[in-house]
Amino acid sequence: MTSISQRSSGLVQRKTAATVSAESRENEAENQNDYEDEDVGDSKETRLTLMEEVLLLGLKDREGYTSFWNDCISSGLRGCMVVELGFRGRVELEKIGMRRKSLLNRKLLYKSDSPTGDVLLDEAIKLIKETEPPETVQTWIELLSGETWNPMKLRYQLRNVRERLAKNMVEKGVLTTEKQNFLLFDMTTHPVTDTSIKQRLIKRVQDAVLSRWTNDPHRMDRRMLALIYLAHASDVLENAFAPLSDDDYEIAMKRVRELLDLDPEVEVMKSGANDTMWAVIASFIK
Template sequence: MTSLTQRSSGLVQRRTEASRNERAAEGEEEERDRDGQEEDERAGDKEARLTLMEEVLLLGLKDREGYTSFWNDCISAGLRGCMLIELALRGRISLESGGMRRKSLLARKVLFKSDAPTGDVMLDEALKHIKETPTPETVQSWIELLSGETWNPLKLHFQLRNVRERLAKNLVEKGVLTTEKQNFLLFDMTTHPLTNNNIKQRLIKKVQEAVLDKWVKDPHRMDKRLLALIYLAHSSDVIENAFAPLLDDQYDLAMKRVRQLLDLDPEVESTKPNANEILWAVVSTFTK
């Protein structure tokens, strides 16, 4: 009787321990989905708390003038691509399965996963559109819809307006930029000159080091946020601003390595272990 009690007790203990381990594993998985596997933000570090779209805009802003180049017609779509990648890295959206016939990245639909608040108004707004759309859309379609580049009047409400101005105000709140008014002969324009040069210089250094001192040939060994930043900075036509301070030979090497990334096949890269399919779908949209 005593032996039976001991065996029963041991069985209950093992079951309890197994259940505890299972709950712990589930809790860790939920936490990864909630916060995103790629989130490496550090408390108190303002640079680490910048979103991808804020980093791309910051690279594109003229330091003293406080606005992006009037000739840059790429950054609008690039910023929407940043939103999709940011939402994917935070575990809020994913790409549908490729199926048995392995549909291409550009043919697969974006799926809603979680509506947990991101802490960023524009990201939450984009996520709300993705959640409420009656039929799922592709990554390319979402970039066009969020940019307002659609001929379908029934989908114009998906457009996110004044994105650059709202991002600039975010950077003002984070102490990176300030707000001024400038007169351009026929009109006044609100501008956002740089006020914290240290954060921008650290951002520029991070991009430079990624393709110079810390270069790795395999993109899957790179931090996904940094990899996305390089791709989106190029797609938004602002990566030159990060490389401008380099010496000629360093500049040539940096651009050569960026071209190596651009020459990769997103379809192939998306099938590799731990690849983020939304990231490569966005890359495919801009490099196809």
């Protein structure tokens, strides 16, 4: 079977299915290389996903759990999943089309289900692949969080995400596992063991809005840009700014507010913008 690829000088040029498949694999490899190139640090440094970085920012070092008052991190972690899948070329937004749909109205489409190396991401892409008709980014964040009144859609919820992410970081040597007694119940906690990794993460976040501030989101490392937005949506960003002096704290928060005031609909139209990332950002700040 062949597919028409383009018309030139009245001649129909065709690509074989094998050629299309080869190009698909090549594009996927390029997306994976983009993901690898964006990681900060040398190859020996422990690599964390966006979900793990957001959770690590939210964890109390000694206690090993997030604030009991934080009711935002659940949806924030699901937003991280969608962005990560977009960065790795596993999902994409539907094309704008003639009617120029807004980011919040464009559907999230399955692109590839090749393994990512992360069980949670693979589970998420499997759900997205099987769903017809496609849903929007905002709807997927709600479904993966279990925030739906439709009992038929509860099967889309990814459960125990924080615990599973913490176990991943235990395997990477970043956290450890303990049991703590809270009078009426025992709870599994995950104190930070390798504080150097967390300190490097905090330093990177601080530098992004201080010494390395570019005043242009499109000149920033896009993983760091996504991390800042998603850490704010998860209500853990201020944890990274807590060690700063009062003056630096004010500057950092001022620049974060500048990012939050940007219009995703405008930013996504600029060269090199990642549609999926800006759709997730729009779902949290609109």
